[in-house]
Amino acid sequence: MAQEAGLGVDETGFNAAMEVQRERARKSWVGAGEEERGAPIYRALVEEIGKSQFTGYEHLEEEVTLLAILKGTERVTSAKGGETVDLVFNPSPFYAEGGGQVGDRGTLSSPTALVEINNTVKPVPDLHLHRTKVIQGTITVGERVHVTVDAEARKNAARNHTGTHILHAVLREVLGDHVKQAGSLVAPDRLRFDFYHFSALTEKEIDRIEARVNERIREDAHVETEVMETKDAIATGAMALFGEKYGEKVRVVRVADFSRELCGGTHCHGAGEIGFFKIVKESSVAAGIRRIEALTGPAAYQHVKNQERVLREVSSLLKTRPEEVAQKAERLNSQLQEKDREIERLKSRAAAPASDPLANARKIGPVSLIAEKISPAEIKDIRAQADRLRDRLKSGVIIVGAPDPKGEKVSIVVMVTPDWASRLSASEIVKGIAGLIEGTGGGKPEMAQAGGKRIEKLDAALEQAVQVIETLLAG
Ligand SMILES: [Zn+2]
Known part of the structure; x- marks a missing residue:
């Protein structure tokens, strides 16, 4: 596809990136703080206070001495409300992120302070580091505190x-x-x-x-x-x-x-x-x-x-029971498609008579004539179209012809405005052209119609009307 678009593909780059991703997937179970593994401060802490002892398999609470407070990688002696610090105490019931399992969270409290423990990590193999935020009061290295793991989490x-x-x-x-x-x-x-x-x-x-x-x-x-x-x-x-x-x-x-x-x-x-x-x-x-x-x-x-709630909402919108949502949606879908098709049909019909039929009016001597073939229609629709044209033409002869929607026969409607009806009878005009479509017809001086079988002769019949009118005018 790239070739078709005139583009090149960096396959070597792709393979290298893929290898990096594979490596990352392979490593994702290793202790999360691995990238920090070099930090000398953490190793020094392990040297100083010994390996962290995890007591969280047995219990979730502990009375401990606060051994170190770190602000970033800097050791400080105390921290107060609002500060974000890392804490070290030993033993710890807090599970440190590793083996895919996220670190424990919980709280630390002393008679004067409250601390939120948000995560526990292992930046080096034997050190549990608690990432915290002091909510209120001040904590100091060396004091006794009570730590509790969030039991629910x-x-x-x-x-x-x-x-x-x-x-x-x-x-x-x-x-x-x-x-x-x-x-x-x-x-x-x-x-x-x-x-x-x-x-x-x-x-x-x-x-x-x-x-x-x-x-x-x-x-x-x-x-x-x-x-x-x-x-x-x-x-x-x-x-x-x-x-x-x-x-x-x-x-x-x-x-x-x-x-x-x-x-x-x-x-x-x-x-x-x-x-x-x-x-x-x-x-x-x-x-x-x-x-x-x-x-x-x-x-x-x-x-x-949540899924049940969504289903209930959908079924209420579709006004049906949850078990019948699928069938209902399917039915609505096909109804929509049908309506889309209907809209398309109406649109093309509305767009069709773009040219003004009056512009197609011809003069035969003093008489205006509109002879029009329209798309397949029932006789009543042909008459309606002829009516519309007569209202607009005001004076003259109107002839409208069309096959029926089944394509079995053809009909022609002739209308003559009252000012011409005495000289040009609609029924005379119909008689003059009906033969071409192998049809019969008749009517009154102002309106007449004919029906026949020769659909393909409709154009010729409409053309024939010119001669018929000329003859009638001459007579
Ligand atoms: Zn496991």
């Missing part, structure tokens, strides 16, 4: 994380063992799973996958975690991420006997807690990588409620 993230593991297992079951994780995002409000597969999923496959995940949820399988030797974990067939470096010990998350993955994320205790799983989108990320976006629990329920 954590619970919903767990639904999405366990849902992601079940989805992964079901994808392999439905599509085949070649399906491997290429990246994932687990947030409290949604989940996204990228995987290697070479074609778009069909609607049937998507339905099957969604149904199967929900079946697993209803079975309410127990979710168990176990820390074990990496080689043992791999030996039991636990899914590991290609290219990821694991330590000697790993955490294995198991859902009944159908899912087993190396994973550090936070999960439901039972699959039933997920409640409901709904796929909302399937798309392509790069060549050979598909993406499924889905919702679980309250978000999935809300999604269905």
